[in-house]
Amino acid sequence: MAKRSEQREGWLKDLLITAVEGGINYWAYVDEYDPEAGTCIISPCEDDEEFAPIRMDLDKLASGVSISLQKRGTWGAAGNPRYVDQYFLSERTNGDDGDYDADIADSVMQFACFKEIVYS
Numbered sequence: 001m002a003k004r005s006e007q008r009e010g011w012l013k014d015l016l017i018t019a020v021e022g023g024i025n026y027w028a029y030v031d032e033y034d035p036e037a038g039t040c041i042i043s044p045c046e047d048d049e050e051f052a053p054i055r056m057d058l059d060k061l062a063s064g065v066s067i068s069l070q071k072r073g074t075w076g077a078a079g080n081p082r083y084v085d086q087y088f089l090s091e092r093t094n095g096d097d098g099d100y101d102a103d104i105a106d107s108v109m110q111f112a113c114f115k116e117i118v119y120s
Helices: 006-023 058-070 081-093 102-114
Strands: 028-034 039-044 054-056
Touching (some): 006 039, 006 058, 054 058, 054 102, 081 102
């Protein structure tokens, strides 16, 4: 696991929790989940067998954050551009400013899993 500040680790855990508990349930089942450790294993919903179970941890989620930054203008149906901007502010400040919701956390989780938004 990468070395990061306690504040950054907390922000990533909150992002994971928001995705798992509110954002990804329309495309993935959560097979295992440890919010304190910042880990989960997700598998496809029954009607979508496009991917094998995926182990998510904070390092993998951080890669999704990096991809989200690179693809800033290409989120498509993932949300209102002003709200996406609030997510970026939250990312820059580790949650001290800005905000995001389950839809944004879902998008970041998809970036971590697939390098793009597959489900919307």
